[in-house]
Amino acid sequence: MFTALADPTRRAIFERLAKSPSAVGELARELPVSRPAVSQHLKVLKSAGLVIDQPVGTRRVYSVDPAGIGTIRDYFDQFWQQALARFAAAATQPTEEEA
Amino acid sequence: MTTQVDSTSVTTAIDVTAPIEHAFRLFTDGIGSWWNPDHHILQAELAEMVFEPYVGGRIIDRGTDGSECPWARVLAYDPPRLVCFSWDISLDWQLETDPAKTSDIEVTFTPVGPTQTRVVLTHRNLDRHGDGWEAMRNAVKQGWSLEAFAAAAAA
Numbered sequence: 279m280f281t282a283l284a285d286p287t288r289r290a291i292f293e294r295l296a297k298s299p300s301a302v303g304e305l306a307r308e309l310p311v312s313r314p315a316v317s318q319h320l321k322v323l324k325s326a327g328l329v330i331d332q333p334v335g336t337r338r339v340y341s342v343d344p345a346g347i348g349t350i351r352d353y354f355d356q357f358w359q360q361a362l363a364r365f366a367a368a369a370t371q372p373t374e375e376e377a
Numbered sequence: 378m379t380t381q382v383d384s385t386s387v388t389t390a391i392d393v394t395a396p397i398e399h400a401f402r403l404f405t406d407g408i409g410s411w412w413n414p415d416h417h418i419l420q421a422e423l424a425e426m427v428f429e430p431y432v433g434g435r436i437i438d439r440g441t442d443g444s445e446c447p448w449a450r451v452l453a454y455d456p457p458r459l460v461c462f463s464w465d466i467s468l469d470w471q472l473e474t475d476p477a478k479t480s481d482i483e484v485t486f487t488p489v490g491p492t493q494t495r496v497v498l499t500h501r502n503l504d505r506h507g508d509g510w511e512a513m514r515n516a517v518k519q520g521w522s523l524e525a526f527a528a529a530a531a532a
Binding site for chain 1 (some may be wrong): 385386387389390391392393394395399400403404407410411412413416468494496498500503506
């Protein structure tokens with residue numbers, strides 16, 4: 279979620295969708311963002327598993343993914359990357375061998 | 378370091394410059410020496426971490442006020458190649474007492490040379506935490522690990 283929601287505009291779109299499902303046009307009207315930019319942000323949110331979309335007539339309506347597993351996954355992905363980096367740094371410090 | 382994700386788990390791998398026995402011992406017994414000291418759910422500051430090295434053991438955070446938080450159960454312990462433990466923390470950062478609602482972490486150690494070990498960590502069954510991801514989102518936004526993430530991202 280840090281990668282997907284780090285961007286303030288994306289966060290605004292996500293929070294707006296949490297209130298009610300919307301199509302690209304509605305979001306572009308309500309937020310100070312162009313329609314192509316909204317589409318681009320939605321693409322990122324969708325690939326992060328944060329939002330889902332479904333066709334309603336000729337429109338495509340976006341909503342927050344109720345499962346939200348992407349949020350949890352993204353969080354732990356970052357969490358463990360950071361933890362293992364600390365672990366690797368500690369492991370390579372001179373210990374018994376050079377003490 | 379490489380990362381891959383599937384729908385309900387995340388996997389992170391890293392090669393460390395240490396023999397397998399040392400890497401395993403540091404990961405388990407020495408967990409307090411590398412774990413981010415800000416990553417705990419105690420009320421007090423983290424004083425030490427205890428890894429009980431057997432199946433059925435726990436990972437316990439001890440606070441400077443003497444409080445304890447046993448946030449993991451050791452599910453597999455096979456030195457120096459495998460350790461597996463549960464993540465008994467709910468998405469709103471409380472101890473989770475129902476094992477059915479906990480995820481688990483498997484860590485494997487494989488020698489890739491006399492002084493080089495590959496560590497592969499998989500945090501799986503994340504969907505068991507169920508609802509509450511919004512609480513996690515909010516917690517993460519304001520939360521305990523923002524600073525560490527920022528530091529890691531800037532590094």
